[in-house]
Amino acid sequence: MAPILEVEDLKVHFDTYEGKQQVLNGIDLTVNEGETVAIVGESGCGKSVTARTIIGTLAQPPGEIVSGEVRYRGEDLLSDRAAAQRVKNEEMAMIFQDPMTHLSPVFTIGTMMADIINYRGKRSISWMRMIRDAIGRGNRLSAADRERCVEMFTKLQIPDPEGILDRYPVELSGGMRQRVLIAMALITDPDFLIADEPTTALDVTVQSQILDILAERIAEQNLSVIYVTHNLGVARKLADRIYVMYAGEIAEVATTEQLFDQPMHPYSIGLLESIPKLTEFDSEGIGGLIPNYTDPPSGCRFHPRCPAYMEGTCDVEQVPAFELGDGRYVACYLYEEGMDVETAASIADTEVEYEDEELEQFAAGQTGGTPPWEEDEP
Amino acid sequence: MGFRSYLLRRAILTIPVFIGLTLFIFLLARVLPGDPARMALGPRATDEAVAALRIEMGLDDPLHIQYLNYMGGLLQGDMGIALTTNRNVFTDVLAFFPATLELVITAMFLAVLFGIPLGIIAALNKDRLGDNLSRLIAFFGVSMPVFWAAILIQLAIAYNLGLLPPSGRIGVDRPEWYTGFLIIDSIIALNFEALRSTLAHLALPAFALALAPMADVARMTRSSFIEEYNEDYVRALETQGLPGRLIAYKYVLKASFASTLTIIGLDFGFLIGGAFLVEIVFSWPGLARYGVRAILENDINAVMGVVLVIGAVFIIVNLIVDVLYGFLDPRVRYGEGSSA
Numbered sequence: 001m002a003p004i005l006e007v008e009d010l011k012v013h014f015d016t017y018e019g020k021q022q023v024l025n026g027i028d029l030t031v032n033e034g035e036t037v038a039i040v041g042e043s044g045c046g047k048s049v050t051a052r053t054i055i056g057t058l059a060q061p062p063g064e065i066v067s068g069e070v071r072y073r074g075e076d077l078l079s080d081r082a083a084a085q086r087v088k089n090e091e092m093a094m095i096f097q098d099p100m101t102h103l104s105p106v107f108t109i110g111t112m113m114a115d116i117i118n119y120r121g122k123r124s125i126s127w128m129r130m131i132r133d134a135i136g137r138g139n140r141l142s143a144a145d146r147e148r149c150v151e152m153f154t155k156l157q158i159p160d161p162e163g164i165l166d167r168y169p170v171e172l173s174g175g176m177r178q179r180v181l182i183a184m185a186l187i188t189d190p191d192f193l194i195a196d197e198p199t200t201a202l203d204v205t206v207q208s209q210i211l212d213i214l215a216e217r218i219a220e221q222n223l224s225v226i227y228v229t230h231n232l233g234v235a236r237k238l239a240d241r242i243y244v245m246y247a248g249e250i251a252e253v254a255t256t257e258q259l260f261d262q263p264m265h266p267y268s269i270g271l272l273e274s275i276p277k278l279t280e281f282d283s284e285g286i287g288g289l290i291p292n293y294t295d296p297p298s299g300c301r302f303h304p305r306c307p308a309y310m311e312g313t314c315d316v317e318q319v320p321a322f323e324l325g326d327g328r329y330v331a332c333y334l335y336e337e338g339m340d341v342e343t344a345a346s347i348a349d350t351e352v353e354y355e356d357e358e359l360e361q362f363a364a365g366q367t368g369g370t371p372p373w374e375e376d377e378p
Numbered sequence: 379m380g381f382r383s384y385l386l387r388r389a390i391l392t393i394p395v396f397i398g399l400t401l402f403i404f405l406l407a408r409v410l411p412g413d414p415a416r417m418a419l420g421p422r423a424t425d426e427a428v429a430a431l432r433i434e435m436g437l438d439d440p441l442h443i444q445y446l447n448y449m450g451g452l453l454q455g456d457m458g459i460a461l462t463t464n465r466n467v468f469t470d471v472l473a474f475f476p477a478t479l480e481l482v483i484t485a486m487f488l489a490v491l492f493g494i495p496l497g498i499i500a501a502l503n504k505d506r507l508g509d510n511l512s513r514l515i516a517f518f519g520v521s522m523p524v525f526w527a528a529i530l531i532q533l534a535i536a537y538n539l540g541l542l543p544p545s546g547r548i549g550v551d552r553p554e555w556y557t558g559f560l561i562i563d564s565i566i567a568l569n570f571e572a573l574r575s576t577l578a579h580l581a582l583p584a585f586a587l588a589l590a591p592m593a594d595v596a597r598m599t600r601s602s603f604i605e606e607y608n609e610d611y612v613r614a615l616e617t618q619g620l621p622g623r624l625i626a627y628k629y630v631l632k633a634s635f636a637s638t639l640t641i642i643g644l645d646f647g648f649l650i651g652g653a654f655l656v657e658i659v660f661s662w663p664g665l666a667r668y669g670v671r672a673i674l675e676n677d678i679n680a681v682m683g684v685v686l687v688i689g690a691v692f693i694i695v696n697l698i699v700d701v702l703y704g705f706l707d708p709r710v711r712y713g714e715g716s717s718a
């Protein structure tokens with residue numbers, strides 16, 4: 001399998017009142033053709049920033065891409081603006097985390113669908129056409145396209161799939177808006193889909209239905225996918241490989257099977273062991289422990305929470321990613337390059353022990369409580 | 379809620395506002411010093427004559443009866459006799475107000491026509507040359523007092539360069555009266571000589587009057603355009619692959635226009651005030667000259683009439699703005715308010 005997307009040493013900082021937030025601290029990530037990759041981590045660990053940087057919608061300022069490459073089919077999107085534009089407009093699609101703010105409030109769903117279907121990937125549009133559209137002649141959905149929309153809406157279990165075309169977003173619930181956003185991403189037949197927690201706004205039963213549908217579409221359209229979630233269960237359901245992310249760094253990269261079989265990184269272990277505790281938290285959970293990005297922990301960013309923390313080793317230098325015998329990568333000083341899996345597993349078993357309340361913190365991090373910097377946004 | 383029921387609800391809401399306006403004007407007129415009957419008859423009239431007129435004018439009736447009489451008259455188009463012209467004030471208003479309205483609407487039209495593109499250019503070139511230039515223009519626009527701008531423009535363009543006429547509404551025989559708006563009347567009469575002359579006379583006062591609201595509109599368009607452009611849904615539209623022009627001039631412009639509309643509505647009231655000054659500078663035969671004379675001569679009926687018309691225009695413009703607002707932004711119709 002050839003890689004379709006390669007992210008290398010991506011560093012993104014934010015300029016805020018509290019100072020420079022060093023959020024992404026050297027992200028390496030690869031997605032192969034037709035593969036679904038999940039990025040998993042607590043709220044605030046930088047998943048959305050990663051996603052937005054890849055597709056090119058990171059707000060700059062306050063964001064700043066300090067270093068790194070994002071290569072899509074070999075072209076570096078960070079240095080080649082034309083390529084980035086083309087890839088964003090024609091090949092990638094994104095489902096955003098917050099359905100309340102990602103739909104234009106002043107047009108109907110039908111208008112937006114029509115524009116997406118008729119104008120996606122067009123470099124420009126003539127003034128004449130825009131005026132014709134504005135006075136209401138032309139740019140209607142053709143019968144066939146209308147049919148396609150309705151079919152897509154039906155698949156996404158939107159009630160009254162025909163009528164929703166004439167609705168404004170304000171008339172729709174959050175769950176409905178989220179499904180509309182999913183439809184808008186899928187209707188364009190992208191090659192590459194970035195889904196940023198697309199089911200967070202939905203209630204649990206609908207969530208799993210939508211996941212099924214997504215999985216089906218991914219298989220059907222042979223999509224390459226980055227699926228962002230704070231929920232390991234969701235990742236397990238969809239992903240071929242999982243990137244476990246902590247505080248702007250990749251902690252562990254493994255196939256879904258490998259990870260659930262035997263997590264190696266202490267953070268992965270904590271996440272997995274906390275899964276049984278998840279039910280104790282409702283969806284308004286308290287949110288995880290968001291690290292301070294203006295003055296992040298030295299060395300391994302996880303060390304203040306790590307039960308296997310080794311003073312003098314873990315807090316000195318940034319941890320490189322060690323490749324283990326089974327091909328997975330772990331950024332943790334417990335392991336060594338090329339270590340075979342049995343040895344690694346026994347280290348994981350003996351060195352990493354969590355207290356109950358620590359696991360509860362992990363569980364809270366996975367319920368997706370609104371992180372504080374997003375709360376005060378209108 | 380559909381647009382129609384929003385429209386209806388909003389229209390009905392203006393009725394109490396109208397009643398409030400008439401009540402306010404009525405009470406104001408009654409508490410002002412001076413006896414209308416004495417003023418009407420002049421200082422040499424006998425006390426008996428004044429008393430008789432007071433009874434005839436209903437001034438000795440209880441206040442609420444007087445108000446009902448006043449309202450009754452209004453509904454029949456009777457605003458009382460103006461001392462200065464000896465005609466019904468309503469007739470005077472019909473005669474003078476179209477001139478003012480034509481001036482104000484033209485000015486507003488110019489303000490929007492230039493203000494919005496200026497604002498968009500500024501927004502799209504944020505902090506670059508285009509932005510700074512348009513902000514400079516806007517700065518002059520708002521900081522220059524309207525009568526000062528009017529006099530300067532009149533001096534430079536009409537008197538020094540002689541490009542356009544310095545005063546009056548029209549330089550040829552006026553076309554037959556249909557609406558009182560000379561532009562419309564000359565078009566109806568297919569009298570292009572009159573149309574040309576009307577536009578020439580209108581240009582300078584309308585431009586002078588348009589400067590400040592144009593600057594306002596430009597500034598508002600700029601800031602709301604920039605704000606809207608930073609919204610999340612614009613990022614979504616980008617990933618959905620729409621051309622930049624479509625995003626800017628369809629999605630962002632429509633959403634940002636709602637706040638521009640608010641400014642336009644507010645400025646309209648301001649324009650009528652400004653029109654009083656501009657009319658005097660350009661000898662424009664509008665309501666201002668009539669109103670100023672009425673105030674100087676203590677002509678209470680005429681003053682009430684002028685204030686009522688201005689208030690009514692304000693209410694109507696606000697209604698139109700709200701309706702357009704609801705038309706542009708469905709969130710308003712659903713009572714969710716707007717982020718703008």
Ligand SMILES: Nc1ncnc2c1ncn2[C@@H]1O[C@H](COP(=O)(O)OP(=O)(O)O)[C@@H](O)[C@H]1O
Nearest residue numbers: 014016021023042043044045046047048049062
């Ligand atoms: N617009 C922004 N302004 C300032 N800081 C931001 C912004 N967006 C993200 N950040 C910072 O990046 C961190 C990670 O955010 P994000 O990627 O949204 O987390 P998540 O993993 O929950 O998606 C946040 O803790 C915050 O400090």
Ligand code: SF4
Nearest residue numbers: 300303306314332333
């Ligand atoms: S053992 Fe050290 S390097 Fe590994 S996760 Fe814990 S603190 Fe980080």
Ligand SMILES: [Mg+2]
Nearest residue numbers: 047048097196
């Ligand atoms: Mg996020």
